[in-house]
Structure formats: C-alpha cells, structure tokens
Amino acid sequence: xxxxxxxxxxxxxxxxxxxxxxxxxxxxxxxxxxxxxxxxxxxxxxxxxxxxxxxxxxxxxxxxxxxxxxxxxxxxxxxxxxxxxxxxxxxxxxxxxxxxxxxxxxxxxxxxxxxxxxxxxxxxxxxxxxx
Amino acid sequence: xxxxxxxxxxxxxxxxxxxxxxxxxxxxxxxxxxxxxxxxxxxxxxxxxxxxxxxxxxxxxxxxxxxxxxxxxxxxxxxxxxxxxxxxxxxxxxxxxxxxxxxxxxxxxxxxxxxxxxxxxxxxxxxxxxxxxxxxxxxxxxxxxxxxxxxxxxxxxxxxxxxxxxxxxxxxxxxxxxxxxxxxxxxxxxxxxxxxxxxxxxxxxxxxxxxxxxxxxxxxxxxxxxxxxxxxxxxxxxxxxxxxxxxxxxxxxxxxxxxxxxxxxxxxxxxxxxxxxxxxxxxxxxxxxxxxxxxxxxxxxxxxxxxxxxxxxxxxxxxxxxxxxxxxxxxxxxxxxxxxxxxxxxxxxxxxxxxxxxxxxxxxxxxxxxxxxxxxxxxxxxxxxxxxxxxxxxxxxxxxxxxxxxxxxxxxxxxxxxxxx
Numbered sequence: 067x068x069x070x071x072x073x074x075x076x077x078x079x080x081x082x083x084x085x086x087x088x089x090x091x092x093x094x095x096x097x098x099x100x101x102x103x104x105x106x107x108x109x110x111x112x113x114x115x116x117x118x119x120x121x122x123x124x125x126x127x128x129x130x131x132x133x134x135x136x137x138x139x140x141x142x143x144x145x146x147x148x149x150x151x152x153x154x155x156x157x158x159x160x161x162x163x164x165x166x167x168x169x170x171x172x173x174x175x176x177x178x179x180x181x182x183x184x185x186x187x188x189x190x191x192x193x194x195x196x197x
Numbered sequence: 198x199x200x201x202x203x204x205x206x207x208x209x210x211x212x213x214x215x216x217x218x219x220x221x222x223x224x225x226x227x228x229x230x231x232x233x234x235x236x237x238x239x240x241x242x243x244x245x246x247x248x249x250x251x252x253x254x255x256x257x258x259x260x261x262x263x264x265x266x267x268x269x270x271x272x273x274x275x276x277x278x279x280x281x282x283x284x285x286x287x288x289x290x291x292x293x294x295x296x297x298x299x300x301x302x303x304x305x306x307x308x309x310x311x312x313x314x315x316x317x318x319x320x321x322x323x324x325x326x327x328x329x330x331x332x333x334x335x336x337x338x339x340x341x342x343x344x345x346x347x348x349x350x351x352x353x354x355x356x357x358x359x360x361x362x363x364x365x366x367x368x369x370x371x372x373x374x375x376x377x378x379x380x381x382x383x384x385x386x387x388x389x390x391x392x393x394x395x396x397x398x399x400x401x402x403x404x405x406x407x408x409x410x411x412x413x414x415x416x417x418x419x420x421x422x423x424x425x426x427x428x429x430x431x432x433x434x435x436x437x438x439x440x441x442x443x444x445x446x447x448x449x450x451x452x453x454x455x456x457x458x459x460x461x462x463x464x465x466x467x468x469x470x471x472x473x474x475x476x477x478x479x480x481x482x483x484x485x486x487x488x489x490x491x492x493x494x495x496x497x498x499x500x501x502x503x504x505x506x507x508x509x510x511x512x513x514x515x516x517x518x519x520x521x522x523x524x525x526x527x528x529x530x531x532x533x534x535x536x537x538x539x540x541x542x543x544x545x546x547x548x549x550x551x552x553x554x555x556x557x558x559x560x561x562x563x564x565x566x567x568x569x570x571x572x573x574x575x576x577x578x579x580x581x582x583x584x585x586x587x588x589x590x591x592x593x594x595x596x597x598x599x600x601x602x603x604x605x606x607x608x609x610x611x612x613x614x615x616x617x618x
Contacts (some may be wrong), residue, residue: 075339096340102480122361122484124353125432126345130333131326133345141346143354143479151479153341159210166361177343193316 068180072188077111079190082172084150086112093148117174117196118146132178140164144193147167157192171196200471200499203305206454207465208617211240212578214571215295217445217563218388225256227276227318228446232315232567232568233276236448238283239578241461244450252308255296255316256567259285262330263319272315288514289335291603292316293570294472296612298453301470301612310453316568318447328442330340332566335604339475349439351478351605353431353519358484359519360433368435370518371421372540374437374560377515380547381557383588388443388466388563388586390551393417438518443563447571449578462618465578468596469501469613478605485534487606490527494611496601498529501596501613505529509594510580511551514602515558521545524600525553528611541570552590555580570601570610581616 077083084095089106093114101108121143129137140156142164156164157175170193180186209320213235215228222576223231237244254269265271269283286296293316300314311478327460333342336351359365381387382395389398397420401411414420421427427435450460459463473489473496475481481488498504511528515521530538530551545553556562556576561571577597579585597614 072373078340079343093357096337096479102476122354122358124350124357125429126350127429127431128329128347128349129345130342130347131330136345139345141350141354142345143484151481153344153346153477153479155345166357169289177345186302188343 069186072186080174081182082116082152082191084112084114086110093150095109095146095150095152098135114148116191118144118152118170118193120149120164120166120168120170121145122166123156123164142193146172152191155192156194164171169196170194198494199301202322202500203301203467203470205305205307206466207304207453208451208457208466209302209463209574209578209614210373210452210457210460211236211244211450212448212575213239214386214447214568214575215445216386217443217565219321219442221321221445223444224447225259225265225268225444226272227316228315228319228444228531229272229315229448230275231448232317232448232479234305234486236450240450241463242459244460246278248311249281249313250311251280251281251303252278252313252315253299254283254576255286255290255293255297255314255570256285257287257318258331258334259319261334263322268317272317278313288608290514290564290566290609291570291601291610292567293572294599294601294612295570295608296466297571297574297612298470298472301467304451304453310456312451314451314571315446315448316571318565318567319444320442320565321444325442327398331432333571334522337479340571341477341479347431348607349431349434349517352519353434354441354478355484355523356433356519359523362485364535365537369537369541370433371418371520372439373518373521375417376540376546377554377558377560380555380588381561383586384557384562387561388441389561390557393421394438397426405539434517434519439565440516440559443565445563445565445568447568447575449574450570453537463582464617466579466615466617467612468503468615469611471496471500475607477607486523487527487602487609488612489606489609490524490600490602493609494528497598497611497613503596503613508596508598509552509575510555510590511553511598512556512558512576513553513600513601514569515554515560516564516602518560520602521553521558524602527598528550529597547588547590555585555590570599573599573601579616581614
C-alpha cells in the first residue's frame with residue numbers, strides 16, 4: 067500500500083536529514099529546497115544531531131486508525147538545537163513527567179501499521195527524554 | 198504594502214442555511230438546496246434566479262466524505278443554475294470564507310454583478326475514524342500526521358503553549374463551551390442547540406429511565422470535570438472543547454453596490470476582505486497566536502478603515518475552545534493573554550461588550566467544514582438586520598466581523614461587514 071510514499075522519506079524518517087541554506091545558513095526541516103528565511107535555493111543536505119527540547123506537547127487519547135494500539139500517547143513539537151521544530155511522538159516517557167523545556171533525543175521506532183496485521187509497518191523518528 | 202480598497206462595492210442581499218446536524222436521509226446536495234431556498238426567501242424584493250451570473254462553492258472534501266468530486270456544477274444543477282460558471286474552492290475548514298472572498302473579488306473586478314456563494318459538507322457518511330483521517334489531510338500529512346497527531350492534538354499543543362505563557366488553566370476553556378452552548382440553545386439551526394445544563398440533566402434523566410443510578414454531578418462544572426461525561430480527547434482538551442462532526446450547507450447572495458436596491462433596502466455591505474497563508478504548525482515561531490489570522494485581521498481593518506473597537510460582534514473559528522480564545526486576541530478584541538480572562542468575565546457573551554459566536558459557533562451550531570465560513574456570514578446578516586430572534590444581541594450592530602481558519606492557521610480569511618440601510 068503506497069510504499070513509495072513512505073520510501074521516499076527514508077532519509078528524513080530514519081536519519082533526520084534536512085537541509086541547510088548555503089546563503090543564510092538556516093537549518094531547514096522538513097526539507098523544501100527553498101529557504102523559508104531568505105528565499106534562496108537550499109538543496110544542501112544537513113543531518114540534524116537529533117537533540118532538542120520539548121517546545122509544546124499533548125497526550126492523545128482519541129487516536130487515529132493505525133495508532134490506537136498505543137493510545138494514550140504523548141506527541142510534541144520538539145525544538146531541535148539547530149533551530150527547527152519537529153513534530154514527533156515521545157517514547158519511553160511517563161506522560162506525567164513531560165514538560166516544556168524537557169531535553170529529548172531522537173530514536174527510531176515503529177510509527178504505525180498500515181491496514182490489518184499483514185499491513186506495512188512504518189518506522190521513523192520519535193524522541194525520548196535525555197539527560 | 199498598502200492595502201487596496203475594493204475597487205467596487207459589494208453587498209450581501211440574501212442569506213440562508215440548512216439545519217446543521219447528522220442527517221442519514223440527506224446528502225450534501227439536498228442540504229445545499231435547503232440553504233439555497235432559504236437564501237432566496239430572504240431576498241426582500243424577491244430573487245429571479247436568472248439574475249445569478251456565477252457560483253462559488255466552499256467544500257473541503259466531498260471526494261473523501263461522499264465519494265463525489267466535481268461538486269460545484271452538480272450543486273448548481275440541483276438548484277437550477279446551470280449553465281452559469283460554477284467552481285469549487287478548497288481551503289480546508291476555511292473553504293467557505295475563501296469562496297466568499299472569491300465572490301467578492303469577482304464582483305469587485307467588474308466581471309459580474311450577482312454572484313452566489315455557497316458552502317456544503319456532508320461528513321456523517323463515514324465512521325468517526327475515517328472522518329478523522331479525512332480532516333487530517335488538511336495538515337502536513339508526511340511530517341505531522343505520521344507522528345500520530347490529530348487536529349484536537351494540534352490545538353491541544355497550542356493550548357499547552359498558551360497555558361505555559363499566560364497562566365491559563367484548562368477550566369478557563371470551559372467558559373467558552375458553556376457560552377457557545379448557551380447561544381446555540383437559542384439557534385434553531387444548531388446541531389447541539391442545548392445548554393450544557395440541559396445536556397447534563399438529559400444524561401441524568403436517561404440514566405434514571407434505564408433504571409441505572411443517577412450520576413451525582415453537583416453542577417455543570419462537576420459534569421465537565423468528569424472523565425466519563427466529558428472524556429479527554431487530547432490533553433488538555435476534552436470532548437466539550439471540540440466542535441462536532443456535522444452535515445450542513447449555507448448560502449449568501451452577493452450583489453454589486455449599484456444594483457443592490459433591486460434586491461433589498463437593507464443590504465449588508467462587505468467593507469473588508471482579507472486572507473493570509475502560513476506554513477504548518479512546526480514552522481511557526483510561536484504557537485500562542487495564528488500569524489495568518491493576525492495578518493488577515495489587520496489587513497481587513499485597514500481595508501475597511503475601521504478599528505477593533507468599532508466592531509460590535511464577531512463570529513470566529515472556534516473549532517476548539519482554545520481556538521476561540523486565540524482568535525479573540527488575533528482579531529485584536531483583547532490583548533495577547535487576555536482572551537481567556539475576557540471569556541471568564543462574560544465579555545464575549547451576548548450581553549457582553551464584545552459578543553463572540555452568537556450563533557453558538559462551530560462548537561454548538563456544528564462544523565460542516567466547507568459550510569462554516571459562509572454560515573458565519575449568515576449569522577452576521579441576521580444579527581445586523583435584527584432577525585436573530587431570541588439570540589439577538591442588544592442594541593445596534595452597525596459593524597461585524599467573521600474569522601474563518603483552515604487547519605492550524607495555514608489559511609485565515611477575515612471579512613468586515615457594515616449595515617447600510
């Protein structure tokens with residue numbers, strides 16, 4: 067089912083690969099080839115460190131299809147130390163302890179299962195508490 | 198960049214909407230016919246449909262909700278308007294106001310004199326999980342939805358950031374839900390036209406009827422804090438913080454200023470029309486405000502030549518209670534961080550200084566996404582012409598505003614209206 071839709075995002079999903087603008091040095095994630103700051107072409111790949119902190123968060127109780135097995139789960143906007151915000155699930159964390167500013171780091175985990183038990187497993191980045 | 202005035206005046210001369218709710222016996226077309234007929238009846242001097250030259254339809258996703266694309270000509274045919282040009286406009290939950298703005302632009306350009314603007318969405322064919330998936334297509338699917346976010350989740354993250362900055366508590370948001378249900382209870386078109394007090398009493402009565410023990414809620418605050426009555430959807434947002442899944446349609450008739458008197462002596466003139474776009478939520482510098490909404494509002498004020506204090510009422514996009522709080526600040530009714538206090542103090546109630554969502558808002562009236570933006574204009578039309586019945590605000594409404602948002606603010610459309618008798 068729509069394997070190419072996930073396959074073409076493998077660098078972003080597994081490696082947190084974005085871009086850096088050669089003109090103004092802004093780091094870009096998700097990548098978009100045009101710098102959102104200066105408007106110049108920005109196709110230089112850049113691998114983020116995967117370190118950041120929780121910028122905002124929520125715990126999802128009513129989960130969409132493909133995610134309901136793990137509900138409730140906590141999702142966050144993570145401010146990467148290089149600047150951009152990344153939308154991601156938090157993992158290996160007690161939801162009660164999550165707060166804005168909590169340091170986190172990227173890990174690779176199963177994101178969802180498409181369809182039934184024979185459906186494709188989608189892997190990608192999540193973030194866990196770091197010290 | 199200076200804001201251009203509309204090069205030609207545009208006014209609403211008729212407005213109508215279907216009942217909002219869940220209607221297994223009706224499709225989007227049926228609902229639009231209902232809205233169109235009410236609109237035609239509202240034109241004071243009568244409407245000859247052959248005067249209508251063009252039709253814009255706000256609709257988010259008939260393709261996924263109804264498995265029906267190419268919706269605009271089908272709806273035009275359903276009300277007997279073919280062969281006039283018909284076009285569907287899609288901007289997620291802001292589709293309706295975006296269609297309205299296209300109608301305004303079409304007349305202001307001089308190309309047409311009489312334009313029909315509609316909105317329609319039939320959402321309840323699908324089970325809730327599929328509705329959620331369909332709405333999710335309004336976000337950045339590969340980078341936001343893949344993480345397991347939902348729309349309640351996005352607005353919950355906005356609420357979390359807002360609470361951290363301004364000291365708001367989740368309880369403050371309940372004021373918005375209570376107020377909008379109070380208004381919706383007076384709107385015969387509302388999906389959940391019942392106060393939260395009545396809702397709670399209904400739950401108690403239903404339990405007793407089934408021979409079960411009556412829940413012991415001491416008051417509506419107790420009810421709203423009960424996880425079984427008001428379950429958590431995405432912390433801090435509970436069920437009563439969320440707008441419902443709705444079927445519904447709406448319609449307004451726009452006419453060039455010089456021809457208005459053929460239709461009515463009580464038109465509602467569109468003084469300002471502005472729209473702005475933004476990136477997904479993860480590309481914002483700040484989550485406590487929607488930059489596209491602030492920009493659209495400031496441009497609409499400038500185009501109209503009025504200030505926030507001149508605006509008597511506003512219909513804002515309360516897809517979630519936090520969205521109304523943020524909207525009330527983005528349109529500059531209240532300073533940043535003051536919106537939740539204004540709601541608590543009753544300033545946004547019908548009798549307050551700045552009534553917001555007299556219709557019941559998306560929360561109580563319902564949110565058929567493509568229809569909502571046009572339905573906001575229908576409410577403003579009724580209030581300004583003193584036709585809102587029991588929910589009529591006290592005093593004159595010379596100026597009003599509508600604020601319609603797509604997704605988490607990737608689109609915002611703001612209109613300012615003036616009564617011109």
